[in-house]
Amino acid sequence: DMKVTQMPRYLIKRMGENVLLECGQDMSHETMYWYRQDPGLGLQLIYISYDVDSNSEGDIPKGYRVSRKKREHFSLILDSAKTNQTSVYFCASSWDRGTEVFFGKGTRLTVV
């Protein structure tokens, strides 16, 4: 069963708290992504990972960092969350760049 799993689905954090969003995939995909989606802006790429410990900044990396220690797991970390990081975050994977992207169900993060 090919899927991308994100945890948690919903999260409320206070400003200044640390946030950890977890993502897993069971397709042995090399490439994984973290996006955020905001109204009118579509999907914005935060980070892309090409394999274990091979991560690159996307279009909006500021305020975020990532960790990929196993091919099937890719974490997004917010150190000291800000209210403007309230968004829906999608993890995704693909077997290579420029190929079909499979998305997780998303995490709705609210920073208050």
Add this chain to the structure above:
Amino acid sequence: GQQVKQSSPSLTVQEGGISILNCDYENDMFDYFAWYKKYPDNSPTLLISVRSNVDKREDGRLTVFLNKSGKHFSLHITASQPEDTAVYLCAAGNYGNEKITFGAGTKLTIKP
């Protein structure tokens, strides 16, 4: 700047009509073009994709038209149905080299 643009944030079509969704891109190196469908509170899923060696691909009620010289591709949905109501995201990339870049989305509403 935006490498993939959907100029229409919304579109309303009568049930049974043809829905035409448009996408423009900037990067000459893109050779993979796709349309994703997203329901509210759900993740985007791939609808149909084409490589640059064809200018048209049909799949049931869906047809993708690719105009490489004009850096434009479109999705036509014939016999539009209420269940086609969703946000449609276009995406483009370069196989093995360039990550997939998404447009901001067009919200399609099919009126009964």
